[in-house]
Amino acid sequence: DIQMTQSPSSLSASVGDTVTITCRASQYINDYLNWYQQKPGKAPKLLIYAASSLERGVPSRFSGSGPGTDFTLTISNLQPDDFATYFCQQSYSIPFTFGPGTKVDIK
């Protein structure tokens, strides 16, 4: 199985900040990497697919980079609605696996 790690596990930021979350795969996964946002009590919401493609309706302040083994999710001009937990997921091979999450909270 492909193991996914994320760093940091949590971070504190202010509205207007730019934050970067890193996701690392245990092997090369090309651009088969997706990002989700989850708020308490809700299902994850797809933000970015194929490492850098923005899901329809997701604000352009979200961006992703890849491919390879190391990926980043960047949120520019952080907004109050962005305080949430973010997960990466590899779709390179079965079983599809997720990172442990990065919680972004208000400083």
Place this chain on the structure above:
Amino acid sequence: QVQLQQSGPGLVKPSQTLSLTCAISGDSVSNNRGGWNWIRQSPSRGLEWLGRTYYRSKWYNDYASSVKSRITISPDTSKNQFSLQLNSVTPEDTAVYYCARHSDFDEHWFDPWGQGTLVTVSA
């Protein structure tokens, strides 16, 4: 717009079978391109993909090795839904369970998701 609506009990006794259903609107369980997945989330295991069913002229399944001996995911074409059965549950199976779609052959990202069902395994 595709929507997934989950149903099923929130409490299951140890050694019994966990059964959940995911009703689909706006798409067909039999579409020849996507796939229908079950994913669970717990504090100890995080987000864990459990398996999927999909149709490519016939029905196929893939399962995670961690549950392969206990899991069945099956479609119900008459009701346009799919279901999860997990046998011989233990308290470690306590989690929020989600159904989710991946929309195309090589597009294994999950969207949309069902609303989630908290399943507690307890006597």
